[in-house]
Amino acid sequence: MGGTIRILCFAMAREATGHALLEWPAPSEGVSVRDLLQQLCEKYPRLLPVLRVSRLVRNDRYLGKATGRLRAGDEFAIHPPYSGG
């Protein structure tokens, strides 16, 4: 029985998905980061160009590459280019 992955969408990612927070169903074996991104882009095509320029974060740690697996209970964040100040 899988749970969900919390996906935080900031700024341009929020605009592209229409959601600040997505609760994404996770299979019991988890899902690869790459597959999750593909699923997200299939559902939200406007996210693709955003992802090309975004940093990815899993459980408050930056991912150097879109690799690894996500499991139920994990938090995943999409960071478009920063614009503070």
Place this chain on the structure above:
Amino acid sequence: MSVKLTEKSLSVSRAYDELEGPGLGGIVLFVGRVRPDRKGLQRVEALLYEAHRPLALAAFRKLERDARQRLGASRVVIWHRLGRLPVGTASVIIGVAMAHREAAFAACRALIDRLKREVPLWKVDQVRPEHRRRKLPSPSAGR
């Protein structure tokens, strides 16, 4: 407090108070404010600032540590405001206190430049109703 993210207004005088200390000959304060849109169309009425809070605060602490250890800053203030900020509102205060002015100017400049590049903060234009095409969702609560 030397670093903070807050929904409350930022006070330059309180930042100055944080930076004061004996032997500190130069205090440099940078205040970033919400600009009207660049094209002069009066389209933007406010900016909506958001942060990935845990990572933004960790990044602030790293900036502060680097300013002390690498740039020799004696005291540092890095404050950023979140939420909906109308044009003209202060969104960020960076302050550095050091023995001499040149180093203080350089450190303050380095801090605001790094903040813009390295800290997960975002601003999104809030346009006036007559210019809106669609409604945007609000940022995640508590993040």
